[in-house]
Amino acid sequence: MSYRVLVLVKQVPDTSNISGDVMKPDGTVNRSKLPAVFNPEDKVALELALQLKDNYGVHVSAITMGPPKASDILRECLYMGVDQVFLVTDRKFAGADTLATSYVLSSAITKLGPFDLVLAGRQAIDGDTAQVGPQTAEKLNWPQITYVEQIEKLDKNKITVRRKIDNGFERLTGTMPLLLTVIKDAGVPRPFRAKRVMAFKNAKTLSELEAMAAENSLLYIDQLQAEFRDNGLYIETLTTDDLDVEIARCGLAGSPTKVHAIESVVLAGGEHIKVEPSREGLGLLVEQLMKDHIFG
Amino acid sequence: MKNKHEVWVFIEIRRQSIAEVSFELLSKGRKLADRLNGELKAVIIGHELKKLAEKTFTYGADEVLLVDHPNLRLYNTLPYSRVMNMLVKKYEPRIVLFGATFIGRDLAPRVASYTKSGLTADCTDLQISDVTYLKKEYPELLLQIRPAFGGNIVATIITPDTKVQMATVREGVMEMHPVEKPAKIKISEIPFEPDPVDDLVKIIEQHQEDKKINLKTAPIIVAGGYGMGSKENFKLLHQLAQTIGGEVGGSRAAVDAGFVEHERQVGQTGVTVRPKLYIAVGISGAIQHRAGMQESNKIIAINTDPDAPIFGVCHYGIVGDATEVIPKFIQAYKEKLK
Numbered sequence: 001m002s003y004r005v006l007v008l009v010k011q012v013p014d015t016s017n018i019s020g021d022v023m024k025p026d027g028t029v030n031r032s033k034l035p036a037v038f039n040p041e042d043k044v045a046l047e048l049a050l051q052l053k054d055n056y057g058v059h060v061s062a063i064t065m066g067p068p069k070a071s072d073i074l075r076e077c078l079y080m081g082v083d084q085v086f087l088v089t090d091r092k093f094a095g096a097d098t099l100a101t102s103y104v105l106s107s108a109i110t111k112l113g114p115f116d117l118v119l120a121g122r123q124a125i126d127g128d129t130a131q132v133g134p135q136t137a138e139k140l141n142w143p144q145i146t147y148v149e150q151i152e153k154l155d156k157n158k159i160t161v162r163r164k165i166d167n168g169f170e171r172l173t174g175t176m177p178l179l180l181t182v183i184k185d186a187g188v189p190r191p192f193r194a195k196r197v198m199a200f201k202n203a204k205t206l207s208e209l210e211a212m213a214a215e216n217s218l219l220y221i222d223q224l225q226a227e228f229r230d231n232g233l234y235i236e237t238l239t240t241d242d243l244d245v246e247i248a249r250c251g252l253a254g255s256p257t258k259v260h261a262i263e264s265v266v267l268a269g270g271e272h273i274k275v276e277p278s279r280e281g282l283g284l285l286v287e288q289l290m291k292d293h294i295f296g
Numbered sequence: 297m298k299n300k301h302e303v304w305v306f307i308e309i310r311r312q313s314i315a316e317v318s319f320e321l322l323s324k325g326r327k328l329a330d331r332l333n334g335e336l337k338a339v340i341i342g343h344e345l346k347k348l349a350e351k352t353f354t355y356g357a358d359e360v361l362l363v364d365h366p367n368l369r370l371y372n373t374l375p376y377s378r379v380m381n382m383l384v385k386k387y388e389p390r391i392v393l394f395g396a397t398f399i400g401r402d403l404a405p406r407v408a409s410y411t412k413s414g415l416t417a418d419c420t421d422l423q424i425s426d427v428t429y430l431k432k433e434y435p436e437l438l439l440q441i442r443p444a445f446g447g448n449i450v451a452t453i454i455t456p457d458t459k460v461q462m463a464t465v466r467e468g469v470m471e472m473h474p475v476e477k478p479a480k481i482k483i484s485e486i487p488f489e490p491d492p493v494d495d496l497v498k499i500i501e502q503h504q505e506d507k508k509i510n511l512k513t514a515p516i517i518v519a520g521g522y523g524m525g526s527k528e529n530f531k532l533l534h535q536l537a538q539t540i541g542g543e544v545g546g547s548r549a550a551v552d553a554g555f556v557e558h559e560r561q562v563g564q565t566g567v568t569v570r571p572k573l574y575i576a577v578g579i580s581g582a583i584q585h586r587a588g589m590q591e592s593n594k595i596i597a598i599n600t601d602p603d604a605p606i607f608g609v610c611h612y613g614i615v616g617d618a619t620e621v622i623p624k625f626i627q628a629y630k631e632k633l634k
Contacts, residue, residue: 013445015445097414098405098415099408099409099412099414099415102409126445127417128417128418128565129405129417129418130405130417131401131404131405131408131415131417132405133405134402134405134409135406135408135409137406138405138406138409143373143493143496143497144373144402144406144497145373145497146373146398146401147398147402164398165399165502166310166315166397166398166399166504167504167505167506167507168502168503168504168505169502169503170499170500170501170502171499171500171501171502172497172498172499172500173497173498173500174497174498175496175497178497256412256413256414256455256457256458257414257415257416257440257453257454257455258429258455258456259452259453260427260429260439260452260453260454261452262444262449262450262451262452263449263450263451263452264449272597272607272610272611272613273611273613274613274615275612275614276614277598277614277615277616277617277620277621277624278624279624279627279628281614282614282621282625283628283631285614285625285628286625286628286629286632287632288612292594294572294573294594295540295629295633296633
């Protein structure tokens with residue numbers, strides 16, 4: 001029996017490329033102006049899972065919780081070589097902090113399992129919290145190893161990894177089921193395979209099929225769903241109806257952390273001395289710093 | 297609710313000594329506890345640490361909760377989180393602070409999940425204030441302040457409805473200072489019961505070196521950003537640093553681009569520094585970066601873009617290309633300090 005590995009992936013606004021029109025005049029962020037991307041460390045986690053598939057023949061699934069549009073990164077998972085993908089989406093999940101997110105994810109993992117190993121990126125670039133991995137492990141009552149930089153081997157229900165620690169590393173052996181979070185240096189995500197792109201570019205979620213049916217009166221949602229499923233192109237979609245969750249613990253309602261205030265960072269033109277980038281200008285600067293006892 | 301005015305700091309032990317971040321958190325925790333008319337407690341988990349535990353009183357602790365057992369000598373997620381879960385659940389402190397370190401960021405989320413507490417990562421400031429949220433009054437909440445969304449906003453996070461408020465804080469962000477009159481030493485030992493689950497993850501080998509680069513103690517830092525353009529150009533910064541007796545730092549973008557090692561990263565997700573002189577070269581000045589350097593005594597900014605935000609926090613601004621300005625700077629220094 002092959003091991004079953006699940007990768008937690010997230011679609012994030014590309015915070016590394018924020019330009020002027022992304023910030024609204026009131027200082028809030030216009031998310032629609034930001035391109036949505038595959039969270040980089042999650043992609044590395046996916047790469048490690050696919051390496052386990054190459055080396056040990058494990059079965060790899062990927063799951064994301066997010067708006068319907070997050071199906072984009074699930075298709076990317078399929079292009080890279082994942083066997084199965086799941087979308088967890090519901091308006092009631094919106095506005096979730098890390099605790100509410102891990103609550104829903106752990107419920108989905110229990111429902112879709114059993115899994116032997118769950119992999120995730122250490123953190124997502126939109127929040128940088130690194131909390132969803134450990135909190136999901138806790139909700140599952142599983143052990144965790146965070147900051148994994150290398151998977152050394154998988155053997156008899158045990159996995160040996162190397163993780164980063166302050167000014168060094170440690171090697172650990174964990175008994176599965178186990179959750180690992182992975183840092184960027186752990187691997188380089190493989191490119192999409194052309195053959196798989198052709199095969200899966202039409203993979204669709206429930207809401208995408210519903211949109212198709214709404215546009216064309218000749219198509220019926222039940223028949224579409226059955227047909228796409230038969231062809232391996234249906235992206236399993238889970239909502240609150242499919243999961244054993246208390247609504248009060250999901251989304252904004254289930255999130256203990258609340259945003260009390262947001263301040264946009266608009267810098268007042270601070271007073272400073274302008275120094276000419278010339279030999280004379282820099283000479284004067286050096287003299288000033290000598291006077292201030294910083295140099296010399 | 298019992299003990300609602302307790303502030304706890306998880307004390308991080310590395311190779312049998314207390315990590316600096318823990319003293320920094322004790323100093324901040326002392327202020328928060330005073331504001332709440334409460335007590336500051338240091339939670340220490342490990343083995344043979346009784347003597348070490350006494351040091352926390354110098355930084356303001358009123359009491360140490362000590363969990364000492366041979367199985368706890370090295371940090372391991374499951375036994376440590378079992379201990380913290382049990383303690384937090386039992387005593388329900390009002391606030392628990394962790395360093396945003398490899399250990400703190402592994403442990404804190406697990407404890408927050410178990411106790412269903414709110415947790416905010418990488419805070420750059422913590423304050424106590426009465427808050428009105430959704431028309432309800434909440435007295436003396438912990439304001440957890442952190443840059444968010446690529447550093448374009450500063451968010452104040454609160455956890456109004458949970459008994460315990462948790463936060464992690466990066467090393468170097470809070471200032472550490474000993475208290476004038478330390479409290480009388482009071483160490484409460486808490487028993488530890490080993491459990492088979494503790495062995496689900498076993499450490500086979502551990503390597504930890506002394507820090508090779510210590511930006512925090514460098515009097516002068518020459519830091520480069522993405523605007524340096526290449527690893528090759530970063531050599532100029534090394535030359536300048538060597539000439540004027542400083543260390544080289546980098547912004548997150550420069551680290552991500554591979555221009556400079558991660559150990560040299562200054563900013564919210566790197567090191568926070570307060571040198572005598574900070575020279576920011578080709579750094580635009582996103583708030584995450586500024587959070588890590590704006591308390592420097594003097595700041596020089598060198599950037600080709602006259603509108604770069606870094607010019608808003610500097611004392612001396614030079615608009616120009618680093619590859620031209622730096623060699624002239626080195627030359628000027630050598631001429632003046634012959």
